[in-house]
Amino acid sequence: MSLRHALLGLLTERTASGYDLLKRFETSLANVWPATQSQIYTELTKLADTGLITVAAEGPRGRKEYALTDEGLAELRHWLTETKPQRTTRSDVLLRVFFLGVLEPDQAHAYLTDLTDQSAELHEELRRLVDAVDWDDDNLSVYGRIALEYGLRFYEMRREWAAWAAEQVKQVK
Numbered sequence: 001m002s003l004r005h006a007l008l009g010l011l012t013e014r015t016a017s018g019y020d021l022l023k024r025f026e027t028s029l030a031n032v033w034p035a036t037q038s039q040i041y042t043e044l045t046k047l048a049d050t051g052l053i054t055v056a057a058e059g060p061r062g063r064k065e066y067a068l069t070d071e072g073l074a075e076l077r078h079w080l081t082e083t084k085p086q087r088t089t090r091s092d093v094l095l096r097v098f099f100l101g102v103l104e105p106d107q108a109h110a111y112l113t114d115l116t117d118q119s120a121e122l123h124e125e126l127r128r129l130v131d132a133v134d135w136d137d138d139n140l141s142v143y144g145r146i147a148l149e150y151g152l153r154f155y156e157m158r159r160e161w162a163a164w165a166a167e168q169v170k171q172v173k
Contacts, residue, residue: 003033003035003039003040003043004043004046004047004052005075005076005079006025006029006033006035007021007040007043007044007047007053008047008052008053008068008072008073008075008076008079009076010024010025010028010029010140011053011066011067011068011072012068012073012076012139012140013138013139013140015056015057015065015066015067016065016066017059017063017064017065017066018037018040018041018044018064018066019063021040021044021066022035022037022040025040027129027132027133028133028140028144028147028148029147032147032151044064044066047066047072048066051069051071051072052068052069052071052072052075053066053067053068053069053072054066054067054069055067093115093158096111097111097112097165100112100169105169105170105172108169108172109166109169109170112162112163112165112166112169113162113166115158115162116159116162116163116166119155119156119158119159119162120155120159122155123152123155123156123159126148126151126152126155127152129148130145130148130152
C-alpha cells in the first residue's frame with residue numbers, strides 16, 4: 001500500500017483539507033498505515049500535480065480542500081483490482097525475536113513480556129477507538145470497521161503469542 005492510495009481512498013467519500021485527512025488517518029488508518037503531517041502534505045502536492053486530485057476550494061491562510069478526480073478514482077480502482085498486495089512484510093518485532101538467543105534468557109523473557117503488555121495496550125487503544133468513532137453506514141465506516149476489527153484481532157493474537165513465547169523462554173537454561 002502507498003500513502004498515495006490511502007489518500008485517494010479517503011477522498012472517495014468527500015473533499016477534505018490536509019488537516020482533515022491527517023485527522024482521518026489518526027481515527028481510521030492508524031493501525032494500518034500511519035502517516036505524518038509532512039508526508040500527507042507532500043503527497044497531496046504530488047497528487048494534485050499529476051491530476052489525480054484537484055484543489056476544490058481555497059480558504060483563509062492557504063487552506064486547501066482537495067477532491068478526487070475521475071483519473072484519481074480510476075487509479076484507486078486499478079490499484080485495488082489490478083495490483084497484487086505485497087506478500088512480504090517486514091516485522092521489526094519478529095526480527096528481534098529471531099535473534100533473542102544472543103541475550104540472556106531473562107532479557108529475552110523481559111522483551112517478550114514487554115511485547116505482551118504493549119500488545120494489550122494497543123488492543124485497548126483500538127477498543128477505545130471503536131467506542132469513540134461515530135460509525136455510519138457509509139463505505140469508509142463499513143470497511144473501516146472491518147479493518148479495525150483486523151487490528152483488534154491482530155493485537156489480541158500477538159498478545160497471546162508473546163505470552164506463550166515468554167513461557168517458552170522461561171524453560172531455556
